[in-house]
Amino acid sequence: MDWLDAFLGSGMRFTTPILLAALGCLVTSWTRDLNVGLEGAMIFGAFFGVAFGLELGSGLGAIVVTLLAAAVAGLLFGILITTYRVNVFVAGIVLNVFGAGATVFLLRSIYGVKGALADDGIPRLARIEIPVIGDIPVLGGLVSGHTVLTYLAWVLVGVTVWAVRNSVVVRHLKAAGEHPEALETAGGNVQRMRILAQVWCFMLCALAGAQMSIGQLSLFTEGMTSGLGFVAVAAAIFSRGNVLWLAAISTVFGLSSAAGVQINEEVMPPQFAQMIPYVVALVGLVVLARTSKVDQVRIATPQLQAD
C-alpha cells in the first residue's frame, strides 16, 4: 500500500495551493469581482516566499512578510477595480501576464539566474509529523507529514463555513455583490467590501504560491504554478458558493494533479498524466453546464462596445 500512501500524501500537498487559492477566489465571487488573476498572484507568492526566505532565513518569517506584501498588492488591485473602474477580468488577465513576466524580471535582475533559483539558504517549511496517526497506513499519508499551510487551509475551510452562516462580514461581502444599494442604505461601504475581498484573495493566493515554492520544495522555478491558479478558478466556479463543495472539488483536482506526477511513464506518457487535472476540470465544466438549472456564475467579462 506504499503507493497509495505516497499518492494520497502527494494529493494532499497538491490540494493545498488549489484549495487556498479557490477559497480566496470564492470571496471575490461574492462581491461579483471574480478574480481570474489567481495564477499571477500565486507566482508572486511563490517568488516572494523564496526571496524573503533567503533574506530572513526562516520559512515562517517569509510567510508573514509575503502575506503583508500580498495584502498591499490586494489593496492596490482592489482600488484599481473600484476607484479606477478597471474591469476586473482585464485586470486579472493582466495580472497573470504581469506575474509571469515580473517574477522572471526579478529573478534575473536580483539573483542573476535564469530558469530556477535553488540555494541552500532557502528555508523549507517544517513537515508536521503527527504521532500515532502518522503510523497508520493510508490515514497517515492523508493527515500527517504536511506543512502548516496544509492544516491552515483546512482550518480556513471550517472558518469560511462558519463565517458564511454566522458572520456579518460575509453578509456584507455578499450584499456588496448582490444588492450594493441595499448595503449602502444599511450603512455599509460597498467599495470597502470589494477591496477587502481582493485583499483576502491575494493573501490566500500568496500562501498558495508559498506552499508550492517553500512548502513542497525549497526552490523557485519560472512558471512553477503551471495553471493551478486556473484550476482554482474552476474549483471556485464549480462550487457555486458552497464551501464544502469547494473543498471537495479542490481535493479532486489535487488528487488528479498528484496522479499526473505519480503515474508511471510506462502506464501513460507524462504529458497525458499532466493533462488529467485540466481534463477533469473541463469535463466538470461541461457536466455542470448540463446539469445546472440555475444561471451559472459567468466570469465578469467586459462589454467591449464603443464608449
Add this chain to the structure above:
Amino acid sequence: MTAAPTTNPTEPAAPAPAPPERPGWRAVAGRQAAAIGYTVVIGLVLASVLIYSQGYAPFATIQSGLQYAVGDPTQVARTFAWGLPLYVAALGVAIAFRSGMFNIGAEGQMYAGALAAALTGAYLGPLFSPAHLLLCTLAAGLAGGLIAAGLGWLRAAWGVDEVLSTLLSNYIVILFCAYLAIGPLRDTTRQSGTTKEVADTARFGELVPRSGLTTAVFVVVVVAIVIWWLSERSVLGYRWRMTGESPAFASSVGIDVFKARVSSMALSGFVCGVAGSLLVTASQGRFWTEIASGIGWDGVLIALVARSRPVATVIWVSVYCVMRSAARGIEQASEVPSELSLVLISAIIIAAAAQARVFHQFAQLRHRLGSLRRS
C-alpha cells in the same frame, strides 16, 4: 496633457452625459492625443525607474534600446518580423471578443496551428511553394478553428462558459502537442521536443535581407484587411457585434445567435491557428515544444486593451513590437532583463484601462484647485 479633461468642470461629479453630442474631430483627436501621451509618459517613467534601479542611466539606455529596435531599416524589419504572428493572433482574438465570445485559448490554438503547419510542411511535399504554403496555412487554420469551434459550440448549445473552457483548453492542447513532438513525431536527429524540419517550399521567402522579415507580411496584411472589413463593414460582422452587445436583442431581430457564436469562435480559432503556422513557415521552420512562448497570451491582452477594434489592435501590436525589441536592445546594452517589456506592457494596459477615471480625477483636482484660488 492639457487637453485631457473631457468632463464639464462645473459638474465634476456628474456621470457621463447620457446623449453625448457628436464631438468634432478636433476634440476627438485631442482626446486621442492626450490618451496616447498619457500612456507613453507612464511607460517611459516606469521604464526609467526600472532601468535606474538596476544602476543604469535611463535616458541613454532607452535610447540605445530604441536604436536597436528602429535604428535602421533592417532593424525595423527585424522588429516587425517577430510581431507578424502576434498581429494575426491579436486580430483573431479580437474578432471573437467582438461577438461577445472570449477566446482565451489563443495560445493553445497557436500551438495546434504551428504543429499542423509543421507536419504539412515536413511530410507533404516538396510542392510548388505557394500551394505548399497555402496548404500549411489552411491546415493550421483548421486545427485552431476546430478547437475553438468545438468550445464555441459547447457555449452556444449547452452554455458551457467559454472563458473557462478556452482557458483550460490551452493546457490540454499544449501538452498534447508536446506529447506528439517528444514522442511519435519527434525528429530523432535533433534534441527532444522538435519535429522534422519543413521543406523549403513550405517557408516564406525573405523580404528584407538578413532581417527575418518574410513575404508572410502580405498574409498579415490580408488577414488584417479581412478582419477589419468583417468586423466593421460587413453584415456578418454586424450580426456578430449585435450578438456580443445584446444576445436577446440580436435573437429578437432574427439573428441566429447560435450560429453567430459558433462561427465567430471558429473564425477566431482559425486565425489564431494561422498565427501559429507563421511561427513555423515564417521563422522557425519546425515545431518545438515552446514555440509560441506566450504570444497567444499577449494577443489576448492586446485585444482586450484595444477593445477588439481592428485598427486599435494593429496599433497596439506595433507599439508592443517596438517595446519588446527595444527591451532586447536594452538587455544587450545593459543587464536589464528583457522581461522589462512584459512588465511595461502590463502597467501600460492597466494605466490605459484606468485612464478615464484618472483623467476625471485630474479634472476634478484642477477644478478644486481653481475654486481654491478664486476664493
